[in-house]
Amino acid sequence: MRILIAEDDLTSRVALAGILRKIDHDVIETVNGADALEVLKRPDAPALAILDWMMPQMDGMEVVRRVRSLPTDRPPYLIMLTAKGEKADIVAGLDGGADDYLAKPFDPGELGARIEVGRRLIEMQAQFLAARNALAHEATHDPLTGLLNRRAILDALARQLSRERRRHPDGLAVGICDIDHFKLVNDTYGHLVGDEVLCRFARILESNLRPYDFLGRFGGEEFVVITPLIEHLNVRMLYQRFLSAISDRPIPTKAGQVPVTISIGVKIWSADEDVDAMLMAADRALYRAKSAGRNRICL
Numbered sequence: 001m002r003i004l005i006a007e008d009d010l011t012s013r014v015a016l017a018g019i020l021r022k023i024d025h026d027v028i029e030t031v032n033g034a035d036a037l038e039v040l041k042r043p044d045a046p047a048l049a050i051l052d053w054m055m056p057q058m059d060g061m062e063v064v065r066r067v068r069s070l071p072t073d074r075p076p077y078l079i080m081l082t083a084k085g086e087k088a089d090i091v092a093g094l095d096g097g098a099d100d101y102l103a104k105p106f107d108p109g110e111l112g113a114r115i116e117v118g119r120r121l122i123e124m125q126a127q128f129l130a131a132r133n134a135l136a137h138e139a140t141h142d143p144l145t146g147l148l149n150r151r152a153i154l155d156a157l158a159r160q161l162s163r164e165r166r167r168h169p170d171g172l173a174v175g176i177c178d179i180d181h182f183k184l185v186n187d188t189y190g191h192l193v194g195d196e197v198l199c200r201f202a203r204i205l206e207s208n209l210r211p212y213d214f215l216g217r218f219g220g221e222e223f224v225v226i227t228p229l230i231e232h233l234n235v236r237m238l239y240q241r242f243l244s245a246i247s248d249r250p251i252p253t254k255a256g257q258v259p260v261t262i263s264i265g266v267k268i269w270s271a272d273e274d275v276d277a278m279l280m281a282a283d284r285a286l287y288r289a290k291s292a293g294r295n296r297i298c299l
């Protein structure tokens, strides 16, 4: 494990680092609290730190206090190591945010055991975070295409609309892209190839968007695009790019090239439309695009 130590006393630091390296830890040495804090602020900060209490510039407890106020979901495990061995000091250290406390002179075996406790907690925390992140991803993404799911794209639209209301007129448009006669794709090539087309299709739309646009699978073969910060005049151009990207060349699949076209209904935010009004207007435009012969955009 990578361990940060902060110790101003050279002899103690060398001894501590030596013990840790002997039990196979990777040691980052700092000589004062300020340097330790800088290391702990880095994105790749070690998960465990052993901090001397008494140090020049910034003492160990101050480091603990400052680290605890940093916004992170991976707080480091902090062990205070100091000559202050009174009960009141121990209480103050733990109250101040330290996870553990070891009085000097320490026993190397005890130090190793306490690091092991820390390692177990760090591992549990990492497992918990991974599970939480996986659940959050599952709750907001479509498993087939990996795009935002219906709920997430609706959330995104609600957020963008409230932003637009505050900072009008940045320009905001919503487009519904629906694959034309997709039932026929399934009927001709089978459902699995249909799935493959949906995935490829998602990647093509994605590659034609800007980093701050949103793309979600609304359901079936319907996709929703949210484009904030867009000039009215550019809206048609953007969706024209979609249309061409899809219809210019067939989609390659295991079963061969599958030609598809899409119809797009677009609504540009104008006054105070809410999520429902925006989607309803885009859907009406989509219906017009279908009725007018498909493979086209209606605004």
Ligand code: GH3
Binding pocket: 144, 178, 179, 180, 181, 182, 183, 184, 186, 190, 191, 192, 193, 194, 195, 198, 219, 220, 221, 290, 294
């Ligand atoms: P239109 O041009 O009017 O949109 O015709 P369409 O056939 O695309 O529209 P329709 O709504 O009649 O049919 C949509 C089809 O999309 C039917 C359904 O089986 C298919 N579909 C929906 N979800 C999936 C999916 O996850 N995978 C596959 N392969 N097909 C899907």
Ligand code: MG
Binding pocket: 007, 008, 009, 052, 053, 054, 055
């Ligand atoms: Mg000291």
Ligand code: MG
Binding pocket: none
């Ligand atoms: Mg339909």
Ligand code: MG
Binding pocket: 178, 179, 180, 181, 182, 221
């Ligand atoms: Mg369709």
Ligand code: MG
Binding pocket: 178, 179, 220, 221, 222
């Ligand atoms: Mg449809």
